[in-house]
Amino acid sequence: MDRISITGGAKLHGSIPISGAKNAALPLMTAALLTDDGVTLDNVPRLSDVTQLLRILSNHGVDHKIAGRLAGQTTETGQTIDLSARQIVDTTAPYELVSRMRASFWVIGPLLARMGLAKVSLPGGCAIGTRPVDLYLQALERLGASIEIEAGYVIAAAPKGLKGAEIFFPKVTVGATHTALMAAVLADGRSVIHNAAREPEVVDLAGLLNKMGARITGAGTATIEIQGVSRLHGARHSVLPDRIETGTYAMAVAMTGGDVVLENARYDLLKSAFDVLQRIGVTVEKQENGVRIARNGAGVSSADVTTQPFPGFPTDLQAQFMALMCKANGVSHIRETIFENRFMHVQELARLGARIKLDGDMAVIEGVKSLTGAQVMATDLRASVAMVIAGLAAEGETVVHRVYHLDRGFEALEKKLQRCGAQVERISD
Ligand code: EPZ
Numbered sequence: 001m002d003r004i005s006i007t008g009g010a011k012l013h014g015s016i017p018i019s020g021a022k023n024a025a026l027p028l029m030t031a032a033l034l035t036d037d038g039v040t041l042d043n044v045p046r047l048s049d050v051t052q053l054l055r056i057l058s059n060h061g062v063d064h065k066i067a068g069r070l071a072g073q074t075t076e077t078g079q080t081i082d083l084s085a086r087q088i089v090d091t092t093a094p095y096e097l098v099s100r101m102r103a104s105f106w107v108i109g110p111l112l113a114r115m116g117l118a119k120v121s122l123p124g125g126c127a128i129g130t131r132p133v134d135l136y137l138q139a140l141e142r143l144g145a146s147i148e149i150e151a152g153y154v155i156a157a158a159p160k161g162l163k164g165a166e167i168f169f170p171k172v173t174v175g176a177t178h179t180a181l182m183a184a185v186l187a188d189g190r191s192v193i194h195n196a197a198r199e200p201e202v203v204d205l206a207g208l209l210n211k212m213g214a215r216i217t218g219a220g221t222a223t224i225e226i227q228g229v230s231r232l233h234g235a236r237h238s239v240l241p242d243r244i245e246t247g248t249y250a251m252a253v254a255m256t257g258g259d260v261v262l263e264n265a266r267y268d269l270l271k272s273a274f275d276v277l278q279r280i281g282v283t284v285e286k287q288e289n290g291v292r293i294a295r296n297g298a299g300v301s302s303a304d305v306t307t308q309p310f311p312g313f314p315t316d317l318q319a320q321f322m323a324l325m326c327k328a329n330g331v332s333h334i335r336e337t338i339f340e341n342r343f344m345h346v347q348e349l350a351r352l353g354a355r356i357k358l359d360g361d362m363a364v365i366e367g368v369k370s371l372t373g374a375q376v377m378a379t380d381l382r383a384s385v386a387m388v389i390a391g392l393a394a395e396g397e398t399v400v401h402r403v404y405h406l407d408r409g410f411e412a413l414e415k416k417l418q419r420c421g422a423q424v425e426r427i428s429d
Contacts, residue, residue: 002403004414006391007423008373011297012258014420016249018265018290019045019411020078020239023316024201026103027178028208028239029053032062032083033110034182035212037234043078044239045411048404049101054081056097056104060111061089076412077264078239088115095121095152105133106175108156109182112145118156122149131339139167139180143187164189164228172197172309177224178205185214187228196224199310200269204240211235243269245410247317248385250274250293251324252417254282255393257297260420265291272313276303276321280328302330302367307338319345319386326354327393328367335362345383348376352394373398381409388413392422399427 020043030053032039044050054064067080091111098104098121111118122133133154137147140156144163148155164187167180177197182205184191196202198220206219212235215227246265253260254277267274267286274284274291280301283294302325307315315338325332326349336342343363346356351374355366373396378384384405391398400406403426406413414424 001401001429003427004388004400004403004406005425005427006373006388006398006400008392008394008396008398010392010421010423011256012253012260012417012420012422015261015263016416016420017074017077017263018241018246019043019076021045021201021242021244022047022049022409023244024204025050025239026053027106027201027205028237029057029081029083030106030110031182031205031208031212032057033060033085033088033107034114034186035232035234036086038082038084039208039212039234040080040082040236042080042236042238044081045078045242047409047411048407049103049409052101053104056093056107057083057085059090059093059097060107061085061087076415078411091115091117091119093120098123102131103175105136106178106182108136108140108154109179112140112156112158113162113183113186116157116159116161120154122152122154135169135171135173135176136179139169139176140183142167143180143183143191162187164191164226167191167193169193169195174199174202177202181205181209181216181224181226184226184228185209185216185232186230189228191226191228193224193226195222197309198222200240200243208235208237211237241266241269244314244316244382246270246291247273247314248320248389248410249416250277250282250284250291251317251320252389252392253293254280254295254300255324255327255389257295258420259292259294261287261290261292263290267291272311273317273321276305276313279303300324300328302328302332304333306335309338315339315342316382318342319383320389322346322356322363322365323349323386323390325365325367326352326356326371326390328365330367332365332367333362334365337361344379345386348378348383348387349390351376352390352398354390370395372396375399375401377401378405381405385410385413388424392417
């Protein structure tokens with residue numbers, strides 16, 4: 001199994017191209033199930049989660065073609081994929097496929113909307129919490145589907161088609177908002193989603209759906225209105241830049257010191273985290289085609305952060321921010337409000353010499369003068385990259401095991417860091 005070795009101490013200088021967002025690419029690809037025309041997606045990141053979703057989609061009958069490199073594309077900046085769901089041959093998403101990636105559960109919305117039937121394996125828990133799907137199912141029931149759970153599968157049926165309805169989410173959920181959107185676009189009549197997720201990835205999905213002929217307004221606000229249509233057609237769409245990758249590299253620069261331009265990054269997608277970085281002494285400068293991050297290496301101040309749905313501080317940057325706070329001047333408090341068990345990185349950061357105490361949903365981090373390299377392993381994608389960030393500023397060598405987590409969500413991680421002067425290497429056995 002591959003490992004990543006990091007020798008800490010180098011400041012980062014140069015530029016890093018920001019890839020298309022994994023968490024936008026996955027729902028956009030899933031939306032291809034809604035039409036028998038072709039959907040072309042540009043700027044799709046080269047990630048194992050994307051490959052896994054292609055496998056799942058092809059099981060339903062979706063053909064795909066990955067275009068050869070186009071003008072202006074590099075091996076670090078995504079690819080173009082044509083998807084065609086001319087005929088859905090199977091409305092079942094089996095356990096073996098869904099259990100590998102939670103987002104594959106999202107096929108339930110478009111399969112049900114287009115075929116009137118979907119049988120999708122329950123995704124199960126994961127390293128960051130229990131992550132139920134009750135709100136997905138309530139939304140689909142509101143749209144007129146009957147739902148049964150049988151032998152670990154959700155069987156959703158609407159033989160006469162879905163009917164527009166008012167959907168009220170008691171808590172903000174990205175995945176259930178995606179699902180409700182993909183189901184309601186082909187429902188008969190008008191739907192309204194109340195307390196919808198406002199994440200940029202929801203806006204990107206609504207953008208593609210509207211290009212396909214859907215009639216959605218209000219995406220990006222808490223109330224989304226959908227006027228159902230009888231058919232969607234093909235479209236072409238470019239995946240929006242990855243705000244979590246952007247924030248991750250911004251925190252790496254804050255940690256090591258240096259001066260890096262994050263090309264294609266969008267400042268407006270990450271204002272909450274940039275505000276915090278500025279408060280602790282990091283230069284964050286919006287540029288024409290990106291964001292410049294600079295820090296003189298003198299360390300950063302401590303800060304208190306609470307994770308929130310967008311536009312708040314993202315849970316997907318919590319682990320990386322904790323790594324940064326490990327060497328901050330002072331004591332920081334990080335409260336995780338989205339997932340109940342997203343502190344698995346604490347033990348691993350402690351192996352590098354970090355001082356962190358956990359108290360329920362709160363981590364208290366006492367900044368230390370130095371971290372020391374060690375062998376570490378993380379249990380999820382964002383926790384793994386937090387270990388890379390810590391390793392960049394630790395003395396000596398840090399080896400991060402289970403690199404397959406990183407390959408799920410960070411395109412060309414080691415190449416992007418190497419080009420800015422980091423001593424990072426992938427070791428394959
Ligand atoms: C998406 O997960 C992202 N995944 C996650 O990123 C991200 O952390 C999360 O949104 C929050 O921003 C993708 O986009 C592929 P939720 P999702 O439904 O949609 C509870 C990463 O590292 N809930 O917004 O699954 C749930 O348990 C990943 O890239 C219910 O209670 O998250 C959680 O506490 C990790 N019932 C909260 O809502 C439900 O039916 C928010 O989860 C659904 C959700």
